[in-house]
Amino acid sequence: MRAIALDFNSRVPAEIRLDSPASPRQGEVLFRVEACGVCATDRELVRFHYGAPPDGETKLVLGHEVLGEVVATGAGVTRFSPGDRVVPTLRRACPSLCPACAAHRCDLCATGDYLERGIVRAHGYFTEFAVDPAENLVAIPRSLGDRAILAEPLSVVEKAVATALAAHPFHPRTALVTGCGPVGMLTAFALLARGFDVELASLEAADEARPAIAVRAGVRYVRLPDSPSQADLVFEVSSHPDAAALGLSRLRTGGVMVFIGASDTPIPLTSLEALRRNLTVAAIINAAGIHFEAALQDLARFPQAWLDGFVERRPFDAWRESLTVTPAAPKVVHMLD
Ligand SMILES: [Zn+2]
Ligand SMILES: [Zn+2]
Numbered sequence: 554m555r556a557i558a559l560d561f562n563s564r565v566p567a568e569i570r571l572d573s574p575a576s577p578r579q580g581e582v583l584f585r586v587e588a589c590g591v592c593a594t595d596r597e598l599v600r601f602h603y604g605a606p607p608d609g610e611t612k613l614v615l616g617h618e619v620l621g622e623v624v625a626t627g628a629g630v631t632r633f634s635p636g637d638r639v640v641p642t643l644r645r646a647c648p649s650l651c652p653a654c655a656a657h658r659c660d661l662c663a664t665g666d667y668l669e670r671g672i673v674r675a676h677g678y679f680t681e682f683a684v685d686p687a688e689n690l691v692a693i694p695r696s697l698g699d700r701a702i703l704a705e706p707l708s709v710v711e712k713a714v715a716t717a718l719a720a721h722p723f724h725p726r727t728a729l730v731t732g733c734g735p736v737g738m739l740t741a742f743a744l745l746a747r748g749f750d751v752e753l754a755s756l757e758a759a760d761e762a763r764p765a766i767a768v769r770a771g772v773r774y775v776r777l778p779d780s781p782s783q784a785d786l787v788f789e790v791s792s793h794p795d796a797a798a799l800g801l802s803r804l805r806t807g808g809v810m811v812f813i814g815a816s817d818t819p820i821p822l823t824s825l826e827a828l829r830r831n832l833t834v835a836a837i838i839n840a841a842g843i844h845f846e847a848a849l850q851d852l853a854r855f856p857q858a859w860l861d862g863f864v865e866r867r868p869f870d871a872w873r874e875s876l877t878v879t880p881a882a883p884k885v886v887h888m889l890d
Contacts (some may be wrong), residue, residue, distance in 0.1 A: 584683060588889065589889065596879070617678065619641065660841045708741045731781075731790060733791075786808065796816070801832075812833045875879070
Protein backbone atom coordinates (compact mmCIF):
# COMPACT_ATOMS: atom_id res chain seq x y z
CA MET A 554 0.00 0.00 0.00
CA ARG A 555 1.06 3.59 -0.60
CA ALA A 556 2.22 5.81 2.25
CA ILE A 557 3.77 9.26 2.65
CA ALA A 558 6.80 9.12 4.93
CA LEU A 559 9.70 11.21 6.15
CA ASP A 560 13.10 9.68 5.55
CA PHE A 561 15.32 10.67 8.47
CA ASN A 562 18.48 9.70 6.54
CA SER A 563 17.91 11.64 3.31
CA ARG A 564 15.79 14.20 5.21
CA VAL A 565 13.05 14.42 2.59
CA PRO A 566 9.42 13.31 2.42
CA ALA A 567 8.67 10.57 -0.11
CA GLU A 568 5.95 8.22 -1.24
CA ILE A 569 6.87 4.70 -0.12
CA ARG A 570 5.37 1.21 -0.31
CA LEU A 571 4.39 -0.62 2.85
CA ASP A 572 3.01 -4.09 3.45
CA SER A 573 -0.69 -3.94 4.22
CA PRO A 574 -1.36 -4.62 7.90
CA ALA A 575 -1.99 -8.23 8.89
CA SER A 576 -5.35 -9.26 10.32
CA PRO A 577 -6.12 -7.43 13.57
CA ARG A 578 -5.08 -9.24 16.74
CA GLN A 579 -7.02 -9.48 19.98
CA GLY A 580 -8.47 -6.10 20.90
CA GLU A 581 -7.38 -4.45 17.65
CA VAL A 582 -9.28 -2.88 14.77
CA LEU A 583 -8.18 -2.73 11.13
CA PHE A 584 -9.54 0.27 9.26
CA ARG A 585 -9.31 1.73 5.78
CA VAL A 586 -8.16 5.34 5.66
CA GLU A 587 -10.86 7.42 3.95
CA ALA A 588 -9.29 10.84 4.44
CA CYS A 589 -6.13 12.28 5.98
CA GLY A 590 -5.78 15.94 6.93
CA VAL A 591 -2.55 17.93 6.81
CA CYS A 592 -1.71 20.68 9.30
CA ALA A 593 1.12 23.00 10.35
CA THR A 594 2.54 20.20 12.51
CA ASP A 595 3.09 18.11 9.36
CA ARG A 596 4.74 21.05 7.62
CA GLU A 597 7.08 21.45 10.61
CA LEU A 598 7.83 17.73 10.62
CA VAL A 599 8.83 18.02 6.95
CA ARG A 600 11.33 20.69 8.01
CA PHE A 601 12.63 18.18 10.61
CA HIS A 602 11.99 20.61 13.47
CA TYR A 603 10.86 17.66 15.55
CA GLY A 604 9.44 14.17 15.25
CA ALA A 605 11.19 10.80 15.19
CA PRO A 606 10.81 7.46 13.39
CA PRO A 607 9.83 4.34 15.33
CA ASP A 608 12.74 2.80 17.26
CA GLY A 609 15.02 0.86 14.90
CA GLU A 610 13.56 2.45 11.74
CA THR A 611 14.65 5.38 9.59
CA LYS A 612 11.26 6.43 8.18
CA LEU A 613 8.15 7.88 9.79
CA VAL A 614 4.79 7.60 8.05
CA LEU A 615 3.10 11.00 8.41
CA GLY A 616 -0.56 11.79 9.05
CA HIS A 617 -2.35 12.24 12.37
CA GLU A 618 -5.72 13.69 11.32
CA VAL A 619 -7.61 10.77 9.90
CA LEU A 620 -11.06 9.42 9.22
CA GLY A 621 -11.31 5.66 8.75
CA GLU A 622 -13.81 2.90 8.02
CA VAL A 623 -13.53 -0.34 9.95
CA VAL A 624 -12.62 -3.34 7.79
CA ALA A 625 -12.12 -6.06 10.41
CA THR A 626 -11.96 -6.45 14.17
CA GLY A 627 -9.87 -8.76 16.34
CA ALA A 628 -11.15 -11.09 19.02
CA GLY A 629 -12.79 -9.38 21.96
CA VAL A 630 -13.70 -6.17 20.13
CA THR A 631 -17.38 -5.45 20.73
CA ARG A 632 -17.58 -1.66 20.21
CA PHE A 633 -16.87 -1.71 16.48
CA SER A 634 -18.07 -3.60 13.42
CA PRO A 635 -17.00 -3.50 9.77
CA GLY A 636 -18.40 -0.39 8.10
CA ASP A 637 -18.23 1.77 11.24
CA ARG A 638 -16.43 5.08 10.96
CA VAL A 639 -13.59 5.79 13.38
CA VAL A 640 -11.06 8.47 14.32
CA PRO A 641 -7.99 7.52 16.41
CA THR A 642 -6.55 9.48 19.30
CA LEU A 643 -2.84 10.14 18.77
CA ARG A 644 -0.81 9.38 21.86
CA ARG A 645 0.08 5.91 23.06
CA ALA A 646 1.02 5.18 26.65
CA CYS A 647 4.58 5.51 27.94
CA PRO A 648 6.34 2.19 28.77
CA SER A 649 6.38 2.83 32.51
CA LEU A 650 2.62 3.54 32.38
CA CYS A 651 2.65 6.73 34.44
CA PRO A 652 -0.55 7.53 36.38
CA ALA A 653 -1.88 9.71 33.52
CA CYS A 654 -1.25 7.07 30.85
CA ALA A 655 -2.72 4.37 33.11
CA ALA A 656 -5.88 6.48 33.37
CA HIS A 657 -6.14 6.86 29.54
CA ARG A 658 -4.92 10.46 29.79
CA CYS A 659 -1.76 10.08 27.70
CA ASP A 660 -2.26 13.74 26.74
CA LEU A 661 -1.03 14.50 30.29
CA CYS A 662 1.80 11.89 30.27
CA ALA A 663 4.23 12.66 33.08
CA THR A 664 7.31 10.94 31.65
CA GLY A 665 7.31 12.31 28.09
CA ASP A 666 8.10 8.80 26.79
CA TYR A 667 4.75 8.46 25.01
CA LEU A 668 4.44 7.63 21.32
CA GLU A 669 2.46 9.90 19.01
CA ARG A 670 1.19 8.40 15.77
CA GLY A 671 2.48 10.28 12.75
CA ILE A 672 4.71 12.47 14.92
CA VAL A 673 6.90 10.74 17.52
CA ARG A 674 8.19 7.15 17.18
CA ALA A 675 4.96 5.70 15.77
CA HIS A 676 3.77 5.60 12.16
CA GLY A 677 0.86 7.81 11.14
CA TYR A 678 -2.09 7.39 8.86
CA PHE A 679 -1.14 9.02 5.53
CA THR A 680 -1.54 5.59 3.95
CA GLU A 681 -4.30 3.17 2.94
CA PHE A 682 -4.91 0.95 5.98
CA ALA A 683 -4.07 1.13 9.68
CA VAL A 684 -4.49 -0.92 12.84
CA ASP A 685 -5.13 0.42 16.34
CA PRO A 686 -6.29 -0.99 19.66
CA ALA A 687 -10.05 -0.44 19.92
CA GLU A 688 -9.47 1.61 23.08
CA ASN A 689 -7.66 4.25 20.99
CA LEU A 690 -10.53 4.68 18.52
CA VAL A 691 -13.48 7.05 18.73
CA ALA A 692 -16.73 5.99 17.04
CA ILE A 693 -17.93 8.53 14.48
CA PRO A 694 -21.65 8.82 13.67
CA ARG A 695 -22.31 8.58 9.91
CA SER A 696 -24.52 11.65 10.24
CA LEU A 697 -21.42 13.83 10.74
CA GLY A 698 -20.32 13.19 7.16
CA ASP A 699 -16.86 14.33 6.10
CA ARG A 700 -16.69 17.09 8.73
CA ALA A 701 -15.56 14.31 11.09
CA ILE A 702 -12.08 14.80 9.63
CA LEU A 703 -11.94 17.89 11.88
CA ALA A 704 -12.34 15.81 15.06
CA GLU A 705 -8.61 15.70 15.85
CA PRO A 706 -7.80 19.42 15.54
CA LEU A 707 -11.09 20.26 17.28
CA SER A 708 -10.27 17.84 20.14
CA VAL A 709 -7.34 20.08 21.12
CA VAL A 710 -9.68 23.08 21.04
CA GLU A 711 -12.17 21.28 23.29
CA LYS A 712 -9.45 20.64 25.84
CA ALA A 713 -8.45 24.32 25.74
CA VAL A 714 -12.04 25.56 26.08
CA ALA A 715 -12.77 23.15 28.95
CA THR A 716 -9.58 24.31 30.69
CA ALA A 717 -10.57 27.98 30.32
CA LEU A 718 -14.16 27.49 31.47
CA ALA A 719 -13.04 25.48 34.51
CA ALA A 720 -10.48 28.12 35.47
CA HIS A 721 -12.55 31.28 35.03
CA PRO A 722 -13.94 32.38 38.43
CA PHE A 723 -17.11 34.09 37.23
CA HIS A 724 -19.28 34.28 34.09
CA PRO A 725 -17.06 34.71 31.02
CA ARG A 726 -18.92 36.09 28.00
CA THR A 727 -16.24 37.46 25.71
CA ALA A 728 -13.32 35.72 24.04
CA LEU A 729 -10.33 36.73 21.95
CA VAL A 730 -8.56 34.22 19.71
CA THR A 731 -5.15 35.16 18.29
CA GLY A 732 -4.24 33.30 15.12
CA CYS A 733 -6.30 32.49 12.04
CA GLY A 734 -5.13 28.95 11.30
CA PRO A 735 -7.55 26.00 11.38
CA VAL A 736 -7.21 25.55 15.16
CA GLY A 737 -7.74 29.27 15.78
CA MET A 738 -10.84 29.25 13.61
CA LEU A 739 -12.20 26.10 15.25
CA THR A 740 -11.58 27.72 18.64
CA ALA A 741 -13.64 30.72 17.53
CA PHE A 742 -16.42 28.39 16.33
CA ALA A 743 -16.44 26.35 19.56
CA LEU A 744 -16.83 29.59 21.54
CA LEU A 745 -19.51 30.94 19.19
CA ALA A 746 -21.44 27.69 19.67
CA ARG A 747 -21.34 28.34 23.44
CA GLY A 748 -22.83 31.83 23.02
CA PHE A 749 -19.58 33.80 23.40
CA ASP A 750 -18.95 37.16 21.81
CA VAL A 751 -15.82 36.20 19.83
CA GLU A 752 -13.08 38.28 18.30
CA LEU A 753 -10.36 36.77 16.10
CA ALA A 754 -7.11 38.71 15.66
CA SER A 755 -4.49 37.91 13.08
CA LEU A 756 -2.20 39.36 10.42
CA GLU A 757 -4.18 38.37 7.31
CA ALA A 758 -6.12 40.99 5.35
CA ALA A 759 -9.80 40.87 6.26
CA ASP A 760 -10.82 39.80 2.75
CA GLU A 761 -8.58 36.73 2.68
CA ALA A 762 -10.26 33.32 2.71
CA ARG A 763 -9.81 32.48 6.39
CA PRO A 764 -10.98 35.78 7.94
CA ALA A 765 -13.87 35.85 5.48
CA ILE A 766 -15.06 32.42 6.63
CA ALA A 767 -14.81 33.46 10.28
CA VAL A 768 -16.69 36.73 9.72
CA ARG A 769 -19.44 34.91 7.84
CA ALA A 770 -19.88 32.66 10.90
CA GLY A 771 -20.37 35.68 13.18
CA VAL A 772 -16.84 36.27 14.51
CA ARG A 773 -15.47 39.84 14.63
CA TYR A 774 -12.13 40.00 12.83
CA VAL A 775 -9.37 42.40 13.84
CA ARG A 776 -6.42 42.75 11.54
CA LEU A 777 -3.28 43.35 13.58
CA PRO A 778 -1.75 45.77 14.49
CA ASP A 779 -5.25 47.19 15.12
CA SER A 780 -6.10 46.60 18.76
CA PRO A 781 -8.53 43.80 19.72
CA SER A 782 -11.18 44.35 22.41
CA GLN A 783 -10.74 43.27 26.01
CA ALA A 784 -11.91 39.73 26.73
CA ASP A 785 -12.65 37.34 29.60
CA LEU A 786 -10.87 34.49 27.83
CA VAL A 787 -7.91 34.69 25.46
CA PHE A 788 -6.77 31.75 23.35
CA GLU A 789 -3.32 32.09 21.79
CA VAL A 790 -3.09 29.86 18.73
CA SER A 791 -0.70 31.75 16.43
CA SER A 792 2.68 30.87 18.05
CA HIS A 793 3.75 34.42 17.16
CA PRO A 794 6.37 35.75 19.62
CA ASP A 795 4.33 38.94 20.26
CA ALA A 796 1.02 37.14 20.83
CA ALA A 797 1.44 36.47 24.57
CA ALA A 798 1.97 40.16 25.30
CA LEU A 799 -0.98 41.14 23.11
CA GLY A 800 -3.30 38.58 24.68
CA LEU A 801 -2.34 39.46 28.27
CA SER A 802 -2.83 43.16 27.54
CA ARG A 803 -6.40 42.47 26.41
CA LEU A 804 -7.31 40.10 29.26
CA ARG A 805 -9.94 41.38 31.71
CA THR A 806 -9.64 41.05 35.49
CA GLY A 807 -10.30 37.43 36.45
CA GLY A 808 -9.49 36.40 32.90
CA VAL A 809 -7.97 33.17 31.65
CA MET A 810 -5.32 32.99 28.94
CA VAL A 811 -4.81 29.59 27.32
CA PHE A 812 -1.87 28.81 25.08
CA ILE A 813 -2.56 26.33 22.30
CA GLY A 814 0.24 27.85 20.22
CA ALA A 815 3.68 28.46 21.68
CA SER A 816 6.88 30.42 21.15
CA ASP A 817 10.25 30.71 22.93
CA THR A 818 9.49 34.27 24.05
CA PRO A 819 9.02 34.56 27.86
CA ILE A 820 5.46 35.35 28.95
CA PRO A 821 5.53 39.05 29.93
CA LEU A 822 3.65 38.79 33.22
CA THR A 823 4.87 39.34 36.78
CA SER A 824 3.27 37.32 39.57
CA LEU A 825 2.31 40.66 41.16
CA GLU A 826 0.33 41.72 38.10
CA ALA A 827 -1.28 38.27 37.77
CA LEU A 828 -2.28 38.47 41.44
CA ARG A 829 -3.67 42.00 41.19
CA ARG A 830 -5.79 41.06 38.19
CA ASN A 831 -6.74 37.53 39.37
CA LEU A 832 -5.41 36.07 36.13
CA THR A 833 -4.99 32.43 35.17
CA VAL A 834 -2.49 31.36 32.51
CA ALA A 835 -2.77 27.82 31.17
CA ALA A 836 -1.19 25.86 28.32
CA ILE A 837 -2.41 22.68 26.70
CA ILE A 838 -1.25 20.17 24.10
CA ASN A 839 -2.80 17.04 22.63
CA ALA A 840 -6.19 15.67 23.73
CA ALA A 841 -7.86 12.62 25.24
CA GLY A 842 -10.88 10.57 24.22
CA ILE A 843 -13.22 12.81 26.23
CA HIS A 844 -12.11 15.78 24.14
CA PHE A 845 -12.72 13.88 20.90
CA GLU A 846 -16.23 13.11 22.16
CA ALA A 847 -16.76 16.81 22.90
CA ALA A 848 -15.48 17.62 19.40
CA LEU A 849 -18.06 15.29 17.86
CA GLN A 850 -20.83 17.07 19.77
CA ASP A 851 -19.63 20.45 18.56
CA LEU A 852 -19.19 19.24 14.98
CA ALA A 853 -22.80 18.02 15.06
CA ARG A 854 -24.06 21.48 16.04
CA PHE A 855 -21.83 23.74 13.93
CA PRO A 856 -24.06 25.13 11.16
CA GLN A 857 -22.96 24.02 7.69
CA ALA A 858 -22.57 27.70 6.72
CA TRP A 859 -19.67 28.01 9.20
CA LEU A 860 -17.80 25.16 7.52
CA ASP A 861 -18.42 26.10 3.88
CA GLY A 862 -14.99 26.57 2.31
CA PHE A 863 -13.21 25.31 5.44
CA VAL A 864 -11.87 22.09 3.94
CA GLU A 865 -10.14 21.74 0.59
CA ARG A 866 -10.12 18.16 -0.67
CA ARG A 867 -7.14 16.93 -2.65
CA PRO A 868 -6.16 13.60 -4.19
CA PHE A 869 -3.53 11.45 -2.48
CA ASP A 870 -0.94 12.35 -5.13
CA ALA A 871 -0.98 16.07 -4.27
CA TRP A 872 0.75 15.43 -0.93
CA ARG A 873 3.96 17.30 -1.72
CA GLU A 874 2.29 20.70 -2.08
CA SER A 875 0.18 20.14 1.04
CA LEU A 876 3.28 19.35 3.10
CA THR A 877 5.21 22.42 1.98
CA VAL A 878 2.77 25.23 1.18
CA THR A 879 0.24 26.71 3.62
CA PRO A 880 -3.08 26.59 1.75
CA ALA A 881 -5.60 29.43 1.43
CA ALA A 882 -8.36 27.21 2.84
CA PRO A 883 -8.03 26.55 6.58
CA LYS A 884 -7.71 22.78 6.15
CA VAL A 885 -6.38 20.53 3.40
CA VAL A 886 -7.59 16.93 3.39
CA HIS A 887 -6.34 14.12 1.19
CA MET A 888 -8.97 11.69 0.03
CA LEU A 889 -8.04 8.04 -0.39
CA ASP A 890 -10.00 5.79 -2.71
ZN1 LIG B 1 -2.62 18.37 13.13
ZN1 LIG C 1 2.85 8.40 30.56
